[in-house]
Amino acid sequence: MTVELPLVVGVDGSDSSLEAVDWAADEAARLRLPLRIVHASLWERYEARVPSFATTRPAQEILADHIAASSVERARLRHPELEVSTDVVPEDAVSALLHAAQGSAALVTGSRGRGGVTGMLLGSVSLTVAARAACPVIVVRGEERNRQGALDQVVVGVADPTRSSAAVRFALREAAARGCALEAVRAWRRPAHQHADHPLIADEGGAVREEHASAVLTDVLRDAGRDHPNADVRRRTVEGPAHQVLQEASRRADLLVVGARRRHGHIGLQLGRVAHTLLHHAACPVAVVPQRN
Numbered sequence: 600m601t602v603e604l605p606l607v608v609g610v611d612g613s614d615s616s617l618e619a620v621d622w623a624a625d626e627a628a629r630l631r632l633p634l635r636i637v638h639a640s641l642w643e644r645y646e647a648r649v650p651s652f653a654t655t656r657p658a659q660e661i662l663a664d665h666i667a668a669s670s671v672e673r674a675r676l677r678h679p680e681l682e683v684s685t686d687v688v689p690e691d692a693v694s695a696l697l698h699a700a701q702g703s704a705a706l707v708t709g710s711r712g713r714g715g716v717t718g719m720l721l722g723s724v725s726l727t728v729a730a731r732a733a734c735p736v737i738v739v740r741g742e743e744r745n746r747q748g749a750l751d752q753v754v755v756g757v758a759d760p761t762r763s764s765a766a767v768r769f770a771l772r773e774a775a776a777r778g779c780a781l782e783a784v785r786a787w788r789r790p791a792h793q794h795a796d797h798p799l800i801a802d803e804g805g806a807v808r809e810e811h812a813s814a815v816l817t818d819v820l821r822d823a824g825r826d827h828p829n830a831d832v833r834r835r836t837v838e839g840p841a842h843q844v845l846q847e848a849s850r851r852a853d854l855l856v857v858g859a860r861r862r863h864g865h866i867g868l869q870l871g872r873v874a875h876t877l878l879h880h881a882a883c884p885v886a887v888v889p890q891r892n
Contacts, residue, residue, distance in 0.1 A: 605635040605684070607703040609696045609724075612666040615709030615739070617673065622739045622746060622884060623707040624674040624681060629776050632704055633682040634674055638667045639695035640687055663687045692724045700732040705886075710740035710878075729878060730859070730870035735769055735888045737854075738878055745853055745883035751779040754852040756786075756845045756873065757819050766858035766888040767823035771830055773854055773886075780831040783820055784848055786841040787812040805838060812836040842876040849881040856886045 608623035610616040620636070627634040640663035667685045674683050688695040700706045708725045729736040739746060755770035757763045767783065774781035787808045816834050824830060837844045849855045857874045870878075870887070877885050 603632050604702060604704040605633040606630070606705055606707065607635045607637055607696075607699045608670075608707040609692065609699075609709075609728075610636055610638050610666060610670045611692065611709075612662075612669075613709060613711065615711040615722075616670075617709075618746065619707050619709040619739045620670050620673050621677060622737070624677045624683075625748070626705075626707070626737075627674075628678040628681055630704070633684065635699070635703065636667060636670045636674065636683065636685040637695055637699050638663055638670070638685070638687050639690050639692040693727050696724070696728045697732055700728070700734045700736070703734050705735040705737060706732055707737045707739060710738055726870075726875075726878060729874070729887045733889065735886055737884055737886045739884045740878075741849065741881055741883040745849070748777065748853040750851055750853050750883075751777070752782055752852050753777065753779060753854045753856065754782045754784060754845070754848045755856040756841065756848075756858075757783050757816055758785075758841070758858060758873070759815060760819055760822070762858040762860050762871075762890050763819050764823045764858075765890045766856050766886075767819055768826075769886060769888045770854075770856040771824055771827045771832075773856065774830060775827055777853070779853070780833055782833045782835060782848065782852070783816055784835050784837060784844060785812040785816045786837050786839055786844040788840070789838065809836055809838070842873045845873065845877055846880050846882070849877065849883045849885075852883045854884050854886060855881050856888060858890045859887050860890050 606623055606627045608619050610620060623634060667687050671683050671685050674681060696706060708728060710725055711722045725738050729738055753770050753774040755767055770781055789805045813836050820832060845855060855877060857877060859870055859874050874887050
């Protein structure tokens with residue numbers, strides 16, 4: 600019997616994390632996965648001096664249990680049939696979520712936490728986890744109609760095969776589970792300067808570059824789409840900076856999927872400019888799917 604990996608959602612009691620719980624509960628029900636709710640709490644470290652014979656529980660422990668329990672109740676009220684579990688982990692949020700990601704189908708976070716700095720578009724926890732997690736990370740953000748799945752479309756940004764095949768496979772599964780169309784978008788740019796000795800750059804009309812963009816789409820979709828031969832896939836090549844093209848496409852999407860290359864042995868954030876920009880500015884939830892090289 601195959602044990603399904605759970606969908607994990609990180610919670611901290613903020614309004615943003617409640618939106619993440621709602622989105623994750625819908626996603627888990629759609630994919631028929633168990634839902635695991637994780638709350639990171641350092642109360643054990645801070646309350647280490649409380650004597651073992653104390654008759655009262657530390658306030659931080661009570662708060663942590665309340666956040667976890669109310670999140671579980673919220674998910675079960677939304678989908679009574681859903682298998683839901685919870686963990687209160689005595690770690691910082693980034694460490695707890697990165698550990699949870701190692702054994703999950705995907706990880707869901709809100710876009711802002713309780714400790715968010717006014718004016719910041721994306722919380723540091725969500726950004727760090729999206730840039731380092733071993734599994735796909737979905738940051739729930741954007742307009743309500745996009746979060747609620749009212750537009751019946753998933754969009755995937757296609758960069759190149761080394762960065763996009765895992766993202767396209769993820770996007771195809773999402774579109775199939777939702778019963779909606781997938782729009783695969785490849786951005787291309789005209790050269791700033793023309794060079795007659797380079798046919799790709801010398802093409803003033805951009806036809807060669809657009810052809811190349813179309814060929815990349817064909818190759819990636821052919822390789823990644825073998826498991827979904829009947830998928831409703833709409834291909835689109837668009838002239839312009841990729842982050843701007845995809846930000847505009849996010850307005851008509853329930854989910855925007857992008858890839859992120861993970862280099863073995865590389866320490867630090869592994870998130871390109873396009874994904875970084877979309878995590879801050881997209882009009883819909885954004886899934887960052889790691890591509891191992």
